[in-house]
Amino acid sequence: MASTLLKKREVDQSMFDKGDVAYIIISSALVLFMVPGLMFLYSGLSRRKNALSLIWAVFFSNAVVTITWYLFAYSLAFSPSATNGFIGNFAHGGHKNVLGDPSPGSPLIPSLLYSFFQLEFCAVTVAILMGAIAERGRLMPCMLFVFFWVSLVYAPVACWPWNVNGWAFKWGVADYAGGGPVEIGSGVGGLAYSWVLGRRHKRELVNFRPHNVTLVTLGTFMLWFGWIGFNAGSAFGANLRAVYAALNTCICASLGGITWCLLDYRIQGKYTMIGLCSGTIAGLVAATPSSGFIPLWASVILGIVASALCNYGTKIKHLVRIDDALDLFAEHALAGIIGLLFNGFFATNDVISLDGVNTAIQGGFLDKNYKQLYIQFAYVLACCAYVFVVTAAIAKIFCLIPGLDLRATDHAELIGIDDDQIGEFVQDFVEIRRAFDEWGPVGSQPEKPEYNPTNGLEVHAAGDRHALPDTGLHSPHPHHGVRAPESASEKV
Numbered sequence: 141m142a143s144t145l146l147k148k149r150e151v152d153q154s155m156f157d158k159g160d161v162a163y164i165i166i167s168s169a170l171v172l173f174m175v176p177g178l179m180f181l182y183s184g185l186s187r188r189k190n191a192l193s194l195i196w197a198v199f200f201s202n203a204v205v206t207i208t209w210y211l212f213a214y215s216l217a218f219s220p221s222a223t224n225g226f227i228g229n230f231a232h233g234g235h236k237n238v239l240g241d242p243s244p245g246s247p248l249i250p251s252l253l254y255s256f257f258q259l260e261f262c263a264v265t266v267a268i269l270m271g272a273i274a275e276r277g278r279l280m281p282c283m284l285f286v287f288f289w290v291s292l293v294y295a296p297v298a299c300w301p302w303n304v305n306g307w308a309f310k311w312g313v314a315d316y317a318g319g320g321p322v323e324i325g326s327g328v329g330g331l332a333y334s335w336v337l338g339r340r341h342k343r344e345l346v347n348f349r350p351h352n353v354t355l356v357t358l359g360t361f362m363l364w365f366g367w368i369g370f371n372a373g374s375a376f377g378a379n380l381r382a383v384y385a386a387l388n389t390c391i392c393a394s395l396g397g398i399t400w401c402l403l404d405y406r407i408q409g410k411y412t413m414i415g416l417c418s419g420t421i422a423g424l425v426a427a428t429p430s431s432g433f434i435p436l437w438a439s440v441i442l443g444i445v446a447s448a449l450c451n452y453g454t455k456i457k458h459l460v461r462i463d464d465a466l467d468l469f470a471e472h473a474l475a476g477i478i479g480l481l482f483n484g485f486f487a488t489n490d491v492i493s494l495d496g497v498n499t500a501i502q503g504g505f506l507d508k509n510y511k512q513l514y515i516q517f518a519y520v521l522a523c524c525a526y527v528f529v530v531t532a533a534i535a536k537i538f539c540l541i542p543g544l545d546l547r548a549t550d551h552a553e554l555i556g557i558d559d560d561q562i563g564e565f566v567q568d569f570v571e572i573r574r575a576f577d578e579w580g581p582v583g584s585q586p587e588k589p590e591y592n593p594t595n596g597l598e599v600h601a602a603g604d605r606h607a608l609p610d611t612g613l614h615s616p617h618p619h620h621g622v623r624a625p626e627s628a629s630e631k632v
Contacts, residue, residue, distance in 0.1 A: 151240035151252070159249050160377040164257055170369025171260035175202050177362030178267045181417075182274065183566060184355030185466055187344075189556025190275045191351060191566040197270040197279055198492035205263045209588045212401055213262065214255045216295035220244045227296040233306035242305055248375035248497065257373060258302075261318060262294055264370070268326035271466035272333035273546075276340050276553050279561050281544045283533060293329060293530050297321045297523055314483040314504070314512065316385070317374040318430025319476040320523040328524050329458075329531040331464055336535035337547050339463040344553060353413050360417040364393055367424045371431045381432055387433035389424065395443025396423020403451045407525025418471065422450040425475035426482070433487035433503065442486075444508060446478045477520050482600045484513030535549040 174200060205213075206469035212233045219228035232238050235255065243254030266286055273282050298321040308315070338614075339345075350356055371389045374384035400419020403508040404412050426446035427439065434442070453470035457463065464470070487503035506510040538544045552560035559565070 155241060156248070156250055157377070159224060161250070161253060162416035163378040163382075165250050165255055166371035166372055167373025168253075168257045168260050168420055170366045171257070171264060171300050171373065172366075174264045174363050174366035174370065175199075175267050177366055178200065178264070178270075178357045179359070180355045180362065180400060181359030182271050182466060184352040184357075184359060184458045185350045185414075186274055187556070188346070188351040188566065191558065192562055192564055193279060194270065194274060195566070196562055197273055197277075198267045200279070200283055201266045201270055201286050201496060202263045204283050205266050205290055206259065208287055208290045209238050209255075209262055211261045212580060213290050213295050214238070214258065216256065216291060218244045218255070219300040220304050222299075222303070223305050225300075225305055225310065227299050228303060243376075245302055246497065248377040248495075250566050256296070256377075261322060261370075262290060263299070263324045264366075265294060265318075265326045266290065268322075268468065268472055269329050269333065271468050272330035272337070272464070274465040275344060275557065276548050277337055278546055278548050278552075279559070280556070281538060284544065285538055285546065288534050289329070289531065290532065293527055294321060297325055299526065300522075301519070308519055308522075310504075311515060311519075312512070313515055314433055314487050315480060315519070316432035316483075317428045319480040320519060323425050323428055323472045323476025323479075323528055324520070324523040327469045327471070328527040330466075330468030331473065332528045333466075333535055333546075334464045334533035336532055336539060337463075337471055339461070340465065341550060344529060345463075350414060356417050357413055360420055364390075364420065364424060365391075367427075370429060374432060375495050377495060377496045377497075379489065384436075384491060384494055385427075385431040388434065389427040390430070391436060391439040392427035392443040393420045393423040393444070395440055396420055396426070396447035399447035399541060400451050411570065418467075419447040419451070421471055422447045422475045425472050426479040429479040430482050430487070431482050433491055435486065435488060435506075436484065436490060438486035442479065442482050446475045448480060449551055450475050453549060473524070479522075480516050480520055481513070484516040526623045 160563075179195045179198045182198065183191040186194055199564045212230055214235065215230050215232035216228045219231045222228040235252070236253055238251050240250045240252070243249050243251040245254050245258070266289070269286075269289070270282070273279075298318075301307040301315040301320055303309060308320070313320075318325075349427040363564050367389055370607055372382040372386040375385060397416045397420035400422065401411055404410065404415035423443045423446060426442050427618050430442060431439070450470050453474045454467050456470060456474075457467070484504045486506055488506040489499075489501060489503050492501045492503065493499040502512070504516075536544050548557060548560065602619045
């Protein structure tokens with residue numbers, strides 16, 4: 141009996157190269173590494189009082205995506221038995237029969253590994269989307285929103301270019317690693333979510349600056365590191381196309397960072413670190429749909445063009461009056477669109493065929509396939525329209541349901557989402573505040589107020605208040621005080 145059961149579980153793995161399988165497992169882990177990169181990036185870009193909330197949102201969303209993907213999102217995106225061209229079915233719900241058959245995306249790897257790799261793509265897409273809640277979004281309703289967004293937005297858009305029966309796949313759309321599902325999905329989706337949330341209070345827009353540029357830099361380089369697995373892994377094997385995509389990615393990112401930094405210098409007279417990081421990310425995003433399609437010399441042009449257009453694209457949010465706090469549209473949607481359109485001009489079979497599998501796919505203008513440009517353009521329009529409308533509709537419905545409003549209160553926005561919804565902080569400065577009067581030259585300290593334990597005042601560990609007294613934000617008392625240290629052990 142036991143031997144019969146073991147035989148039933150046997151899977152023929154001889155058709156897969158173990159090197160390719162190991163390579164995609166490592167690439168999947170690199171893509172997952174982009175998630176903490178986004179945590180640090182978003183945390184550093186925000187005010188200190190909201191920094192932990194973005195780390196929490198990205199982390200928690202990764203768990204929600206994993207469960208949703210396992211239950212049915214993979215089947216909705218990649219089930220090969222669905223023939224409507226728009227979305228899959230539930231044939232592989234709970235990963236039923238997803239094991240050792242050749243994957244729907246590539247015959248080089250098994251379907252279970254393909255699902256794992258695509259899971260991390262979805263996780264990164266949602267992690268990018270979490271930037272839309274910056275400084276005024278409620279956390280737990282957003283996590284429920286993620287469940288529906290993955291099912292109704294990401295899964296269909298991923299089905300279009302990557303499912304063998306997707307309408308974009310059959311039409312010949314050239315989208316290498318996710319210009320539509322990942323970049324337009326997160327960038328346009330973030331714009332729609334920000335539109336529904338509304339603008340931050342005017343006081344939050346005055347003198348705004350990132351609270352930790354070091355975290356921004358660390359997060360950017362973690363993203364670059366993970367992006368190698370993202371783009372090179374999309375060749376689905378340890379082959380020359382993977383190497384080509386990795387080099388294209390680095391060229392595009394490098395030129396993007398340099399271009400943005402120089403553009404900022406022209407305006408501000410400073411070589412800003414934030415500008416260098418922003419341009420690098422714009423280059424990485426532009427390389428996502430194109431790195432496995434275009435020649436190396438075309439990536440030089442793409443890095444410069446994408447970075448410059450995205451730099452000026454950061455002004456679009458002011459024109460449409462949508463508070464896209466972390467520039468998801470300019471950095472991700474716009475750069476992804478540029479990369480997709482570049483495929484219409486510069487994609488060539490000489491690059492595509494380097495994987496030894498896609499030898500019959502035509503490129504764009506370089507291969508005299510002139511229709512590719514309008515195919516790419518139509519695909520971009522379809523992705524943008526669908527993602528914006530459906531994302532906004534889901535968010536609007538949430539805001540109409542009692543208890544699921546996605547927008548935090550004005551008080552929460554004032555004291556910070558960290559304090560309002562988490563109760564923890566990236567850095568806690570209460571001890572510095574408590575002993576602030578101890579700072580200064582000897583003999584210059586002001587007289588300490590007498591500590592009265594019955595005066596009814598409380599001091600809370602409230603993180604950064606931007607010059608606002610802690611007790612005024614937590615206590616109904618119209619006055620506030622400072623608790624004097626009782627002993628030397630309490631002094632900083």
